[in-house]
Amino acid sequence: MKALFFKTFGDANVLQYGTLPDPQIGPEDLLVQTHYIGLNFADIYRRRGTYHLEPHTPFIDGYEGLGQIVAIGSDVTTFTLGERVLFVDVPFANASLVRVPRDHAIRVPSAIDDKTAASIGLQGLTADFLAHDLARNHVGDRVLIHGISGGVGQLLAQMLIADGVQVAGVTSTLAKREIALKLGTSRVFLRHSDWAEHERGHFDTVFDGVGVTLPLSFDLVGHRGSVVFYGMAGGLPPKIDAVNLLNQSKSLLTGDLWDYLTSFEARQTRSTRLFRYVLNGAIKVQPPTILPLADGRKAHELLESGKSTGKILLESGSFS
Incomplete structure (x- = not known):
């Protein structure tokens, strides 16, 4: 199989593209020939050596993708050859062939195309x-x-708007601001302007995937408000004083998605709810940036630059 891999941790220059042995599947596995592979900040952290990475020689990054089943384990009766599946929590995804445990495969409605599903x-x-x-x-x-205006941000904003929530946001450039406004958001602030002083205590909830902005996020929510902390794209957050939160009746909400995607049924139920937003037109997916898997270095550099909007997909070139 073809794969994007690395032997040492470091910047994007450690990435190599070449031929590695095909994965071997067990009785409860599927062998998936990938078409599109999703790139995420977690992949950057793994490449740098600052995030959990499954052992492999050499290292293969990536955890999500979409493709076609080309082989089925002897105990699998719920999937068929040629079926299209999505997976979001399977290691070694930066390859043309991926071993996907049966319970981790997600069926995709036929009305949703490959690029949208992968995005x-x-x-x-x-x-x-x-x-x-x-x-x-x-x-x-x-x-x-x-x-x-990021990948999670755009989807979350549209989901909340569809649920009747008033959504505002923060982004870094005027171009990204226009993207966010087109989603139906009420207001979008530029990160480096002085907007925050006028918005303190205004919000019921702030979603913070940046990390270093956590103190600001607590200033922005009112009493009995909550901050949802889900990532550190901008760096580690400073320590939060729990007594101050207590005095203002403010809450910190956080969690790990993998504590909720614990079974085939959980994946399918949640993905069905997500797909329903798309099929109903409540979520419109921005066209992804697509680069060949062989150009993985460029893809990593683009994501790290902060200049991308929406999803970056790696195309394996093996799908037929």
């Missing part, structure tokens, strides 16, 4: 988890999303 896999299920497991906002609530 909303992990980030869409993350948005669903943030909205429906952690925040649980009510109709009319006022929320703010840091990084609203």
Whole structure:
């Protein structure tokens, strides 16, 4: 198989593209020939050596993708050869062939095309988890999303708007601001302007995937408000004083998506809810940036630059 791999941790220059042995499947596995592979910030952290990475010689990054089943384990009766599946939590995804445990495969409605399905896999299920497991906002609530023009931010904003929530956001450039406004958000602030002073205590919930902005996020929510902390794209957050939160009746909500995607049924139920937003037209997916898997270095550099909007997909070139 063809794969994007690395032998040492470091910047994007450690990535190599070449031929490696095909994965071997067990009786409860599927062998999936990938078409599109999702790139995420977690992949950057794994490449740098600062995030958990499954052992492999050499290292193969990536955890999500979409493709076609080309082989089936002897105990699998619920899938068929040639079926199209999505997966979001399977290691060694940066390859033309991936061993996918049966319970980790997600069926995709025929009305959703490959690019759309691959673009909303992990980030869409993350948005669903943030909205429906952690925040649980009510109709009319006022929320703010840091990084609203990013992959999770765009999907989360549209999901919340469809649920009747008033959504504002923060982004870094005028171009990204226009993207966010077109989603139906009420207001979008530029990160480096002085907007925050006028918005303190205004929101019921703030979604923070940046990390270093966590103190600001708590300033932005009012009493009895909550901050949903789900990532560190901008760096580690400073320590939060729990006594101050207690005195203002403010809550910190956080969690790990993998504590909720614990079975085939959980994956299918949650993905069905996510797909329903797309099929109903409530979520419109921005066209992804697609680069060949062989150009993985460029893809990593683009994501790290902060200049990308929406999803970056790696195309394996092996799908037929």
